[in-house]
Amino acid sequence: MKNNGHNFLPPAVCLPKCPTGIQGLDEITGGGLPRGRPTLVCGGAGCGKTLFAVEFLVRGATQFSEPGVFLSFEETDAELKANVASLGFDLAGLVRRKKIVLDHVYIERSEITETGEYDLEGLFVRLNHAIDPIGARRVVLDTLEALFAGLPNEAILRAELRRLFRWLKDKGVTAVITAERGREQLTRHGLEEYVSDCVILLDHRVNDQIATRHLRVVKYRGALHGTNEFPFLIGDEGLSVLPITSLGLNHKVSNGRISSGIPRLDAMLGGRGYFRGSSILLTGTPGTGKTSVAAYFAQAAAQHGDRVLFFSFEESPNQIIRNMRSIGLHFEPLIQRGSLRFHAARPTLCGLEMHLATMFKEIAVFEPTVVMVDPITSLLAAGTDHETKGMVTRLIDFLKGRQVTSLFTSLTHGGHALQQSEIAMSSLMDSWLLLQDFEGNGERNRVLYVLKARGMAHSNQVREFLISNRGIDLVDAYIGPSGVLTGTSRVAQAVREKAEALASRQEAGCRKRELERKHATLEQQIAGLRSEYESEEMELRRIEEQVGTRTRVLTAERTELARLRHADATVANRRQSKPKSKSQR
Amino acid sequence: MKTRTVKRLKSDSPRRSAKLWQLRLYVAGQTPKSLTAFSNLKEICEDHLKGRYRIEVLDLLEQPQLSKGDQILAIPTLVRKLPQPVRKIIGDLSSTERVLVGLDLRSAD
Numbered sequence: 001m002k003n004n005g006h007n008f009l010p011p012a013v014c015l016p017k018c019p020t021g022i023q024g025l026d027e028i029t030g031g032g033l034p035r036g037r038p039t040l041v042c043g044g045a046g047c048g049k050t051l052f053a054v055e056f057l058v059r060g061a062t063q064f065s066e067p068g069v070f071l072s073f074e075e076t077d078a079e080l081k082a083n084v085a086s087l088g089f090d091l092a093g094l095v096r097r098k099k100i101v102l103d104h105v106y107i108e109r110s111e112i113t114e115t116g117e118y119d120l121e122g123l124f125v126r127l128n129h130a131i132d133p134i135g136a137r138r139v140v141l142d143t144l145e146a147l148f149a150g151l152p153n154e155a156i157l158r159a160e161l162r163r164l165f166r167w168l169k170d171k172g173v174t175a176v177i178t179a180e181r182g183r184e185q186l187t188r189h190g191l192e193e194y195v196s197d198c199v200i201l202l203d204h205r206v207n208d209q210i211a212t213r214h215l216r217v218v219k220y221r222g223a224l225h226g227t228n229e230f231p232f233l234i235g236d237e238g239l240s241v242l243p244i245t246s247l248g249l250n251h252k253v254s255n256g257r258i259s260s261g262i263p264r265l266d267a268m269l270g271g272r273g274y275f276r277g278s279s280i281l282l283t284g285t286p287g288t289g290k291t292s293v294a295a296y297f298a299q300a301a302a303q304h305g306d307r308v309l310f311f312s313f314e315e316s317p318n319q320i321i322r323n324m325r326s327i328g329l330h331f332e333p334l335i336q337r338g339s340l341r342f343h344a345a346r347p348t349l350c351g352l353e354m355h356l357a358t359m360f361k362e363i364a365v366f367e368p369t370v371v372m373v374d375p376i377t378s379l380l381a382a383g384t385d386h387e388t389k390g391m392v393t394r395l396i397d398f399l400k401g402r403q404v405t406s407l408f409t410s411l412t413h414g415g416h417a418l419q420q421s422e423i424a425m426s427s428l429m430d431s432w433l434l435l436q437d438f439e440g441n442g443e444r445n446r447v448l449y450v451l452k453a454r455g456m457a458h459s460n461q462v463r464e465f466l467i468s469n470r471g472i473d474l475v476d477a478y479i480g481p482s483g484v485l486t487g488t489s490r491v492a493q494a495v496r497e498k499a500e501a502l503a504s505r506q507e508a509g510c511r512k513r514e515l516e517r518k519h520a521t522l523e524q525q526i527a528g529l530r531s532e533y534e535s536e537e538m539e540l541r542r543i544e545e546q547v548g549t550r551t552r553v554l555t556a557e558r559t560e561l562a563r564l565r566h567a568d569a570t571v572a573n574r575r576q577s578k579p580k581s582k583s584q585r
Numbered sequence: 586m587k588t589r590t591v592k593r594l595k596s597d598s599p600r601r602s603a604k605l606w607q608l609r610l611y612v613a614g615q616t617p618k619s620l621t622a623f624s625n626l627k628e629i630c631e632d633h634l635k636g637r638y639r640i641e642v643l644d645l646l647e648q649p650q651l652s653k654g655d656q657i658l659a660i661p662t663l664v665r666k667l668p669q670p671v672r673k674i675i676g677d678l679s680s681t682e683r684v685l686v687g688l689d690l691r692s693a694d
Contacts, residue, residue: 106656111672113687116621116679121613121660122645122652129649151659151675 015222018066018138018174021059022052024241028226029217033198038165038175040195042187043202048213048234049178050075051084052202053140055238056176058089060138061099066174068138069101069130073146077102087238101130107150114152120160124167131173139168139175148189165194186218197221203229212351215241231390233353240357253277258370258405261300262293264463264474265433265448270456274431276369277403278454279396281426283410284435288446289467290409291315293435294372295324296472297407299331301370302339306405309368310342311359313378317342328471341366347378352391355379360398369404376408376425389425396428430454435465438486445487447477464490606630606638607667611652613645613660618677622661625678633690665689 017031026032033039033056043049057068072080080102081091094100103126131139144161151157168175177195179187181203186192192199199219204211214229232241256276259266266273274280284290294310302308312320320342321331334340343362345355363371373395380388392408399406410425426432432451437444446465450458463474464486478485478493485493610626612619623642630638645652645660655664659675665688674687685691 103653105658107658111670113672113674113683114676115674115683115687116676117618118659118661118676119618120658121616122611122657122662123659125613125645125649125660126652126657129652147658 017223018060019064020056021063022055022239022241024230024232025215025239028215028230028241029198029220030224033174033176034221034223035174036169036172037197038168038177038195039198039200040177040179040187040192041200041202042179042181042192044181044204047181047202047204048232048239049202050080050142051087051234052200052239053142053176053178054080054084054089054091055087057100057138057140058084058091058094058238061094066137067099067101067134068140069103069127069134069136069173070140070142071127071130072102072104072142073107074143076104080104087234087236089238098134101134101136103130105146107146109150109152112150118153118156120147120157120164123160124164128171131171137173139173140178141175142178143180144177144191145179145187145189161191162194202232212353231353233351233357235354235357235361252403254403258306259300259304260293261296261298262472262474265293268450268459268461268463268474269431269453270458272456274405274453275455276405277400278405278430279399279428280405280407280431280433281410281429282407282433282435283412285412285437288435288437289465289472290411290435291320291374292324292327292467292472293433294374294407294409295320295327295329295331298340298370298372299324299329299334301405302334302337306339306369307367308334308340308370308372309362309366310340310372310374311362312342312344312374313347314375316344326469327467328469341368352379352388356391356395359395363398363402363404371399371404371406372409373406374409375411377411389428392425393428426452431458438484441487441489443487445490447484447486448474604637605667606634606665607641608638609641609643609655609664609666611643611645611655611657611660611662611664616660619661621677621679622663625681625684626663629678629681629684629688633685663687 016035017026017029017033018035019026019032020029041049041052054070057070060066060068070080075083077095081095084091091100091102095102105123105126127139130136147157147161148154165175165177177191179189179191181201182188182190186199186201196219198217198221201216201218203214203216205214206212213232213234215232216229217225217227230241232239254276257272257274258276259273260269282290282293291314298308298310310317310320315323321335324331331340335342343359345358347355349355350358359373376388376392379391396406408425408429429452431453434449434451436447436449438447446467448463448465450460452458462477462479462484464477466473466475475490478490608626608630610619610623612622623640626640630640643651645657651657655662655671655673657664661675661677663674663678663684665672665674672687672689674684678684682691
């Protein structure tokens with residue numbers, strides 16, 4: 001028996017497992033059903049017991065080359081073949097190729113009279129005869145409880161059943177025994193007493209008019225197993241169990257970036273847009289432009305060679321195409337080129353698991369690199385909060401496992417309070433953009449925040465979000481003392497600021513001119529003073545000149561007088577010095 | 586009640602007066618239960634159907650494919666192939682009374 005990778009126990013301790021091939025079940029049980037032992041599958045009517053059993057055999061025969069025997073107590077061979085053909089199981093072909101033996105055991109109580117001791121050796125012989133010729137490794141008994149209705153003596157029956165299970169174990173076949181769910185115990189006739197190695201419970205219940213199938217491993221002797229209730233569904237490829245826990249958190253991560261299609265938004269997200277393979281949540285109240293942001297991303301990605309799959313749960317593809325044309329997006333060429341694909345469905349069309357399965361299938365077929373879900377909240381209508389979260393987890397895990405970038409829009413209901421479910425959902429998301437309405441001044445304006453963006457230095461700023469016929473644009477919202485202003489208030493504020501600036505510019509000009517004038521006046525005054533000063537100086541020079549002239553004239557006159565009087569020269573010279581000193585004084 | 590049933594049997598039942606009773610006893614090896622069943626059957630037939638019956642003993646261990654044809658689960662099983670319709674009696678046939686009722690040789694009361 002091949003040991004599956006994530007088992008840390010040494011192989012000797014580990015219980016050998018028999019892979020069922022049923023999607024998801026082998027992950028829950030850590031490799032499959034206990035090999036060589038019987039497993040009880042119980043559940044109410046119509047919960048998929050027979051299908052489980054058939055799939056176990058078919059997968060065994062086709063994938064693990066283990067032939068099988070199907071001993072049916074309820075349906076005839078022909079009915080069985082017809083029933084499972086719709087799931088793509090070619091039971092008839094497998095029977096022809098001797099991979100599977102179908103045997104219908106028919107018990108009619110009214111034909112049978114009981115007289116004295118007996119045993120069920122006939123059943124053993126029959127089973128043995130079916131097993132041995134094809135070398136069967138797997139056996140299904142569906143539904144063994146029909147024996148209780150057909151055979152009156154329960155004491156004998158119980159003893160024989162005990163012997164049967166022992167016999168099956170000795171035979172070394174892995175058996176699946178189906179049984180009806182009982183009222184107070186797992187099965188109506190207490191078969192779990194005999195089959196004690198592994199018990200799987202199937203359940204089909206209706207919550208709020210929506211039916212969901214669940215699978216639970218009640219018991220698995222000697223092995224670790226997922227104990228939760230896992231939703232499962234019956235699709236057109238058989239059963240698939242959708243485990244949450246099995247996937248784990250070990251996705252490969254990418255450092256690549258992908259543009260959101262809106263340059264300013266890319267700038268807010270560390271300059272280069274979203275991470276490839278990350279999940280993005282876009283929440284917003286009605287009419288805030290969630291679909292538009294998603295559509296922009298879709299267009300940008302599709303144009304840059306990504307394959308985009310758009311799940312729409314609100315609008316038909318044609319409506320989206322029309323509406324997006326109004327903001328300048330043209331999807332038709334992208335659709336024709338095959339890089340964009342729409343899948344639209346009403347959320348109430350089917351249950352949550354069915355939606356999930358459909359989405360998985362679409363993704364597997366189209367192999368997109370970018371997936372949009374618009375809006376994820378519509379799916380809330382198809383299940384409870386808890387289920388939706390589980391579903392979103394599985395979807396995100398699935399997408400991340402495939403390195404697909406995913407964008408989910410989510411509708412919030414007014415106000416600032418975020419719904420509980422969104423908070424729960426947001427923890428699964430790598431980036432969270434919030435679109436919000438601001439109401440005021442008789443208008444609504446949209447703003448956009450980046451609430452979180454794991455692994456990048458994202459902007460903490462509010463940006464006003466404009467949708468026009470040219471497309472989406474982000475502008476800086478006005479943030480001032482009176483709060484955040486958007487829309488016309490932002491424009492009004494800008495105008496007001498402009499006016500104020502103009503006024504102050506004008507005032508300054510005015511003051512400048514006044515000062516210049518004053519300056520000019522002062523200069524004039526200075527010039528006046530200067531000319532006065534100059535004229536005074538001229539006057540002074542003139543006076544000085546006059547004084548000089550007069551002195552010269554006087555000297556000349558005195559000399560002349562002296563000459564004229566002819567005074568004794570020597571005496572005169574002596575005396576002359578005296579009057580001269582007198583005159584000098 | 587009794588008289589009415591008897592009347593019906595008398596008037597329209599060909600079974601008691603059927604020419605040949607074809608009986609099959611399915612066994613799986615020579616187990617004590619099988620042997621008991623066979624001797625019980627032999628006794629009842631001698632008592633009630635003398636000269637008009639044929640018993641076939643089939644051992645499933647030798648011919649396992651036969652179990653499918655008559656839908657045999659319990660061992661031993663006695664199958665009345667003729668007269669129609671087919672009746673099955675399981676067990677070691679130790680209760681003669683029930684065997685007679687099962688074979689429609691006596692009305693149930």
